[in-house]
Amino acid sequence: MKEIDKYQELKQKLIENSNPDLAKQMEKYLRNKFKFYGLKSPERRKSYHDLIKAEKKNKKIDWKLLDQAWSDSHREAQYFVCDYLISLEKYLTFEDIDQIFNYIKSKQWWDTIDSLIKPIGKIGLRDERVNDLMLIWSKDNDFWVRRVAIEHQLLRKDKMNIELLEKILENNLNSSEFFINKAIGWALRDYSKSNPEWVREFIENHVSDMAPLSIKEGSKYI
Numbered sequence: 001m002k003e004i005d006k007y008q009e010l011k012q013k014l015i016e017n018s019n020p021d022l023a024k025q026m027e028k029y030l031r032n033k034f035k036f037y038g039l040k041s042p043e044r045r046k047s048y049h050d051l052i053k054a055e056k057k058n059k060k061i062d063w064k065l066l067d068q069a070w071s072d073s074h075r076e077a078q079y080f081v082c083d084y085l086i087s088l089e090k091y092l093t094f095e096d097i098d099q100i101f102n103y104i105k106s107k108q109w110w111d112t113i114d115s116l117i118k119p120i121g122k123i124g125l126r127d128e129r130v131n132d133l134m135l136i137w138s139k140d141n142d143f144w145v146r147r148v149a150i151e152h153q154l155l156r157k158d159k160m161n162i163e164l165l166e167k168i169l170e171n172n173l174n175s176s177e178f179f180i181n182k183a184i185g186w187a188l189r190d191y192s193k194s195n196p197e198w199v200r201e202f203i204e205n206h207v208s209d210m211a212p213l214s215i216k217e218g219s220k221y222i
Contacts, residue, residue, distance in 0.1 A: 013048060014037045017037070017043055019038035020038055022040070035074050037076050052088075055084065060091055061085075061091055069081050070106070078103075078112050081103060092119055092123050096123070097120065103116060104116055104144065105142070105145070121153060125156075130152075137149040138150065138172060143180050147179055150187050154187065156191075162198065165187065165191065169187065169188075173210060178213070184214040185214040185216065185217020186217055188203065199218060199222055
Protein backbone atom coordinates (compact mmCIF):
# COMPACT_ATOMS: atom_id res chain seq x y z
CA MET A 1 0.00 0.00 0.00
CA LYS A 2 1.39 3.41 -0.97
CA GLU A 3 1.95 6.03 1.74
CA ILE A 4 -0.66 8.36 0.28
CA ASP A 5 -3.15 5.48 0.29
CA LYS A 6 -2.52 4.90 3.99
CA TYR A 7 -3.13 8.53 4.81
CA GLN A 8 -6.29 8.68 2.71
CA GLU A 9 -7.50 5.49 4.38
CA LEU A 10 -6.86 7.04 7.79
CA LYS A 11 -8.64 10.25 6.87
CA GLN A 12 -11.62 8.41 5.40
CA LYS A 13 -12.02 6.32 8.57
CA LEU A 14 -11.95 9.44 10.74
CA ILE A 15 -14.48 11.20 8.53
CA GLU A 16 -16.80 8.17 8.50
CA ASN A 17 -16.89 8.15 12.30
CA SER A 18 -17.06 11.92 12.75
CA ASN A 19 -19.56 13.57 15.07
CA PRO A 20 -20.05 17.31 14.42
CA ASP A 21 -21.75 17.97 17.76
CA LEU A 22 -18.98 16.24 19.69
CA ALA A 23 -16.41 18.02 17.54
CA LYS A 24 -17.71 21.39 18.74
CA GLN A 25 -17.39 20.29 22.37
CA MET A 26 -13.85 19.03 21.83
CA GLU A 27 -12.85 22.21 20.05
CA LYS A 28 -14.20 24.27 22.92
CA TYR A 29 -12.30 22.13 25.46
CA LEU A 30 -9.04 22.98 23.72
CA ARG A 31 -9.95 26.67 23.52
CA ASN A 32 -10.82 26.45 19.82
CA LYS A 33 -7.15 26.09 18.90
CA PHE A 34 -7.81 23.09 16.66
CA LYS A 35 -10.51 21.57 14.49
CA PHE A 36 -11.87 18.11 15.36
CA TYR A 37 -13.68 15.35 13.54
CA GLY A 38 -15.42 14.56 16.80
CA LEU A 39 -14.21 11.13 17.89
CA LYS A 40 -13.70 10.07 21.49
CA SER A 41 -10.52 8.15 22.24
CA PRO A 42 -11.96 4.60 21.97
CA GLU A 43 -13.68 5.29 18.65
CA ARG A 44 -10.67 7.16 17.32
CA ARG A 45 -8.23 4.36 18.14
CA LYS A 46 -10.62 1.78 16.71
CA SER A 47 -10.68 3.75 13.46
CA TYR A 48 -6.97 3.22 12.88
CA HIS A 49 -6.36 0.03 14.85
CA ASP A 50 -5.89 -2.08 11.73
CA LEU A 51 -3.56 0.47 10.17
CA ILE A 52 -1.25 0.54 13.18
CA LYS A 53 -1.41 -3.26 13.42
CA ALA A 54 -0.21 -3.50 9.83
CA GLU A 55 2.52 -0.95 10.48
CA LYS A 56 3.85 -3.03 13.38
CA LYS A 57 4.39 -5.91 10.97
CA ASN A 58 6.52 -3.63 8.78
CA LYS A 59 8.82 -3.03 11.78
CA LYS A 60 9.77 0.46 10.66
CA ILE A 61 8.44 3.99 10.99
CA ASP A 62 6.63 5.47 8.01
CA TRP A 63 7.58 9.10 8.46
CA LYS A 64 5.86 10.18 5.25
CA LEU A 65 2.55 8.87 6.58
CA LEU A 66 3.14 10.58 9.91
CA ASP A 67 4.05 13.88 8.27
CA GLN A 68 0.87 13.74 6.19
CA ALA A 69 -1.22 13.02 9.26
CA TRP A 70 0.46 15.76 11.26
CA SER A 71 -0.33 18.23 8.48
CA ASP A 72 -4.02 17.33 8.64
CA SER A 73 -6.18 20.19 9.88
CA HIS A 74 -8.01 18.00 12.41
CA ARG A 75 -6.61 17.13 15.83
CA GLU A 76 -7.47 13.43 15.69
CA ALA A 77 -4.84 13.04 12.96
CA GLN A 78 -2.17 14.38 15.31
CA TYR A 79 -3.43 11.96 17.96
CA PHE A 80 -2.91 9.18 15.42
CA VAL A 81 0.72 10.22 15.05
CA CYS A 82 1.19 10.11 18.82
CA ASP A 83 -0.49 6.71 19.12
CA TYR A 84 1.55 5.40 16.20
CA LEU A 85 4.85 6.47 17.76
CA ILE A 86 3.89 5.01 21.13
CA SER A 87 2.83 1.72 19.52
CA LEU A 88 6.00 1.40 17.43
CA GLU A 89 8.41 2.92 19.95
CA LYS A 90 10.72 -0.13 19.86
CA TYR A 91 11.70 0.80 16.30
CA LEU A 92 12.64 4.38 17.18
CA THR A 93 16.27 5.44 17.50
CA PHE A 94 18.08 8.51 18.78
CA GLU A 95 18.32 9.78 15.22
CA ASP A 96 14.52 9.85 15.00
CA ILE A 97 14.26 12.47 17.74
CA ASP A 98 14.83 15.26 15.22
CA GLN A 99 11.67 14.18 13.43
CA ILE A 100 9.68 13.94 16.66
CA PHE A 101 11.03 17.38 17.58
CA ASN A 102 9.33 18.78 14.49
CA TYR A 103 6.01 17.58 15.91
CA ILE A 104 6.84 18.99 19.34
CA LYS A 105 7.48 22.39 17.79
CA SER A 106 4.28 22.62 15.74
CA LYS A 107 0.57 22.65 16.62
CA GLN A 108 1.65 22.90 20.25
CA TRP A 109 -0.67 22.23 23.15
CA TRP A 110 -0.56 20.03 26.23
CA ASP A 111 -2.50 17.17 24.63
CA THR A 112 0.07 16.23 21.99
CA ILE A 113 3.06 17.35 24.05
CA ASP A 114 2.16 14.99 26.88
CA SER A 115 1.89 12.11 24.41
CA LEU A 116 5.11 12.86 22.55
CA ILE A 117 7.09 12.65 25.80
CA LYS A 118 6.44 8.89 25.82
CA PRO A 119 8.49 7.85 22.76
CA ILE A 120 11.22 10.29 23.81
CA GLY A 121 11.34 8.61 27.21
CA LYS A 122 11.48 5.13 25.69
CA ILE A 123 14.38 6.10 23.45
CA GLY A 124 16.11 7.51 26.53
CA LEU A 125 16.00 4.14 28.25
CA ARG A 126 17.95 2.66 25.33
CA ASP A 127 20.31 5.49 24.46
CA GLU A 128 22.16 7.61 27.02
CA ARG A 129 22.64 10.42 24.49
CA VAL A 130 19.07 11.42 25.29
CA ASN A 131 20.20 12.51 28.77
CA ASP A 132 22.42 15.31 27.47
CA LEU A 133 19.80 16.30 24.93
CA MET A 134 17.14 16.61 27.63
CA LEU A 135 19.45 18.86 29.63
CA ILE A 136 19.70 21.11 26.58
CA TRP A 137 15.94 20.99 26.07
CA SER A 138 15.38 21.85 29.73
CA LYS A 139 16.87 25.30 29.03
CA ASP A 140 15.11 25.89 25.71
CA ASN A 141 13.31 29.18 25.12
CA ASP A 142 10.18 27.22 24.17
CA PHE A 143 8.45 26.14 27.38
CA TRP A 144 6.79 23.22 25.59
CA VAL A 145 10.22 21.81 24.80
CA ARG A 146 11.18 22.28 28.44
CA ARG A 147 7.99 20.48 29.48
CA VAL A 148 9.03 17.46 27.41
CA ALA A 149 12.39 17.41 29.19
CA ILE A 150 10.73 17.64 32.60
CA GLU A 151 8.21 14.89 31.93
CA HIS A 152 10.14 12.46 29.73
CA GLN A 153 11.05 10.22 32.69
CA LEU A 154 7.48 9.79 33.95
CA LEU A 155 6.70 6.25 35.16
CA ARG A 156 10.40 5.32 35.31
CA LYS A 157 10.18 4.22 38.97
CA ASP A 158 13.44 2.43 39.87
CA LYS A 159 14.85 3.23 36.40
CA MET A 160 14.73 6.95 37.15
CA ASN A 161 17.93 8.86 36.44
CA ILE A 162 17.76 10.89 39.64
CA GLU A 163 20.68 13.17 38.85
CA LEU A 164 19.16 14.03 35.48
CA LEU A 165 15.74 14.65 37.02
CA GLU A 166 17.22 16.97 39.62
CA LYS A 167 19.18 19.03 37.08
CA ILE A 168 16.21 19.38 34.76
CA LEU A 169 13.91 20.45 37.58
CA GLU A 170 16.43 22.94 38.92
CA ASN A 171 16.77 24.44 35.44
CA ASN A 172 13.05 25.24 35.54
CA LEU A 173 12.54 26.62 39.04
CA ASN A 174 11.40 30.22 39.58
CA SER A 175 9.11 29.95 36.56
CA SER A 176 5.85 31.83 36.15
CA GLU A 177 4.67 29.53 33.36
CA PHE A 178 1.71 27.38 34.42
CA PHE A 179 2.58 24.46 32.14
CA ILE A 180 6.12 24.33 33.51
CA ASN A 181 5.10 24.52 37.15
CA LYS A 182 2.43 21.88 36.58
CA ALA A 183 4.98 19.61 34.89
CA ILE A 184 7.42 20.00 37.78
CA GLY A 185 4.68 18.99 40.18
CA TRP A 186 3.68 15.99 38.09
CA ALA A 187 7.27 14.79 37.78
CA LEU A 188 7.73 14.99 41.55
CA ARG A 189 4.35 13.43 42.30
CA ASP A 190 5.05 10.52 39.97
CA TYR A 191 8.48 9.82 41.43
CA SER A 192 7.20 10.18 44.99
CA LYS A 193 5.37 6.88 44.50
CA SER A 194 8.76 5.18 44.23
CA ASN A 195 11.04 7.45 46.25
CA PRO A 196 9.04 9.71 48.59
CA GLU A 197 12.10 10.55 50.68
CA TRP A 198 13.95 12.05 47.72
CA VAL A 199 10.94 14.08 46.62
CA ARG A 200 10.32 15.35 50.14
CA GLU A 201 13.95 16.44 50.44
CA PHE A 202 13.92 18.10 47.01
CA ILE A 203 10.87 20.16 47.92
CA GLU A 204 12.33 21.12 51.29
CA ASN A 205 15.60 22.22 49.69
CA HIS A 206 13.94 24.24 46.92
CA VAL A 207 10.70 25.42 48.50
CA SER A 208 11.60 29.11 48.16
CA ASP A 209 12.15 28.69 44.41
CA MET A 210 9.10 26.56 43.68
CA ALA A 211 5.64 27.70 42.65
CA PRO A 212 2.82 26.77 45.05
CA LEU A 213 1.31 24.69 42.24
CA SER A 214 4.48 22.59 41.94
CA ILE A 215 4.62 22.05 45.69
CA LYS A 216 0.94 21.12 45.86
CA GLU A 217 1.17 18.60 43.02
CA GLY A 218 4.52 17.20 44.12
CA SER A 219 3.40 16.72 47.73
CA LYS A 220 0.18 14.88 46.96
CA TYR A 221 1.42 11.43 47.99
CA ILE A 222 4.01 12.29 50.64
